Amino acid sequence: MCRECGCADRVPFGVKVLSVIAPKLLRSAAKPEAEPRTVEIHTSLLAKNEDAADRNRKDFRERGMLVLNLISSPGSGKTTLLSRTVAELGEKCAVVVGDLETDNDARRIHRPGVPVAQITTGTACHLDAEMVARGMESMDLDGVRVMFIENVGNLVCPAEFDLGEEIRVVLLSVTEGEDKPLKYPPIFKSADVVVLTKMDAAEALGFDRDEAVRNIRAIAPQAELIELSSRSGDGLEAWYELLRRRLPAGES
Amino acid sequence: MQDSTMHEVGIMESAMSLVEQHAAAGAGRRVGRVVVRIGALAGVDNQALRFAFDVVSKGTLAEGADFEIEDVPVTAYCLGCEREFEGAGGDFVFACPDCGDFSGEVRRGREMELSRIELI
Numbered sequence: 001m002c003r004e005c006g007c008a009d010r011v012p013f014g015v016k017v018l019s020v021i022a023p024k025l026l027r028s029a030a031k032p033e034a035e036p037r038t039v040e041i042h043t044s045l046l047a048k049n050e051d052a053a054d055r056n057r058k059d060f061r062e063r064g065m066l067v068l069n070l071i072s073s074p075g076s077g078k079t080t081l082l083s084r085t086v087a088e089l090g091e092k093c094a095v096v097v098g099d100l101e102t103d104n105d106a107r108r109i110h111r112p113g114v115p116v117a118q119i120t121t122g123t124a125c126h127l128d129a130e131m132v133a134r135g136m137e138s139m140d141l142d143g144v145r146v147m148f149i150e151n152v153g154n155l156v157c158p159a160e161f162d163l164g165e166e167i168r169v170v171l172l173s174v175t176e177g178e179d180k181p182l183k184y185p186p187i188f189k190s191a192d193v194v195v196l197t198k199m200d201a202a203e204a205l206g207f208d209r210d211e212a213v214r215n216i217r218a219i220a221p222q223a224e225l226i227e228l229s230s231r232s233g234d235g236l237e238a239w240y241e242l243l244r245r246r247l248p249a250g251e252s
Numbered sequence: 253m254q255d256s257t258m259h260e261v262g263i264m265e266s267a268m269s270l271v272e273q274h275a276a277a278g279a280g281r282r283v284g285r286v287v288v289r290i291g292a293l294a295g296v297d298n299q300a301l302r303f304a305f306d307v308v309s310k311g312t313l314a315e316g317a318d319f320e321i322e323d324v325p326v327t328a329y330c331l332g333c334e335r336e337f338e339g340a341g342g343d344f345v346f347a348c349p350d351c352g353d354f355s356g357e358v359r360r361g362r363e364m365e366l367s368r369i370e371l372i
Contacts, residue, residue: 036284037371039274045266045288045364125259157259159295160364185344186295189358218345222356 049161052129056164059133060147064248067147069163071187072171073180074153077197079105080230081171081239082148086114089240091145091247096135098127098152105150115139126157129164146243155180159187167246169193170223174202178212181219188220193242200229260296263364264304268312270366275313283314284372291324291363293344298323314369326361 044050060067070078079097086093086109094115097106106118117135119127132149141147149165151158170191172180175198181188188194194216202209209227216225226242228235267288275283286305290296298321305319326339330348336359339346346355 037278037281038368039278039371040368041270041274041366042368043270043366045263045270045366048266124262156295160362182343182345186293186362189293189344189356218354220356221354 046160046162049128049130052133053162053164056129056133057166060164060166061248063141063144065141065144065147066167066243066247067149067163067165068167068169068243069149069151069158069165070169070171071151071155071158071191072153072173073155073176076153076171076173076176077230078150078153078171079108081195081197081228082150083109083111084230084233084236085148085239085243087111088236089146089243091244092143094139094141094144094147095150096127096132096139096147097150098131100125100152115141115144121152125152125154126161127151127163128161132163145247155184155187159190167192169195170220171195171197172212172216173198174205174207174209174212178208178215181212181215185219188216188223191220191223194220194223194225195239196225196227198229198231199227199234200232260300260304261308263296264301264308267305267366268308268314271309271314271369272312274369275371278371280313281371283312283317283369285318285320285370286314287320287322287367287369289322289324289363289365289367291361292326292339293358293361294364296364317369322367324361324363327359328355328361329357329359330355331357 072078082095086095095109096117096119097109098119098121099105100121103118106116110116117139119131119135121127121131127149149163168191170187172194174196196212213225216223224242226235226238228239271283271286275281290298290301301321302319309315309317326346327336328339328346329336330351330353332353333348333350335350337349339361347353348355
């Protein structure tokens, strides 16, 4: 094909076609699939965890156990609330505790008749469904009606990791400020229940309860809201009532 | 809003294991492009995810590939008006444009998926 003199115009049609096709044919014969190829995948990046969470969910149902995933910042009162709950609820409880290091929290909750498993996640900033399943292997869950999973103190990463729980509880203590729900929307959006803790200290800290509630209602209108103090005991009855109400039907 | 990049690295590791599976099925061809879809509510920081891609793809068939993030905006649903609406704005307060009620029902915007790869 000569562009200089226009001779291509005089080349018979078949030859012209061949001259265009032949190099392509040669290329593809030499290197099969040389053209870029798009592979559609559309798989959740959390598919592995989602499968494990589904297995957990099925397992929890078969055991007739209500399972809650408790998520909060470090130090917002998960362990204190659980220590009282397992003692006062009047239903057999179990607790799975996730922490980066140490088993201090598990020891604080431990009491006779309450199976507790500690999962030390090392560097992982959240629990995943498989860790929970492994943690449960060491526990005698016979007769347990309520199992609490105390997640690693973190308001970011646990949001995306379904553990198979029935109820996701996000705790917020009055020491953390009223605007926390606005700062961590994904976790509050995913909450079934929001618990405001340490309410006995609210006044001393100048905590604006109404503003906090407004923020929670705006970000997480789907969530049930409970205000309590694990120290004074105020509001605990509403928490216990919620747990009893959500117990799977069956023997009690 | 991110406290650490650890989270994104873990997510990228599962993405890369999927990428490598599919690249291996493509007779070990190199990966020129990786496309992910990330919802606004997925709790993933795009910049951290890009960084994680560079780190995790090193030494794999996807090293040096273009990494593309498709952002998925939030779609919420108003139970009262029975309508979907886009959750605009960065404050994540989703108020129905018709009745003004806050919606906690998120229909889309939590996505975190590997959409496709391009083999070269």
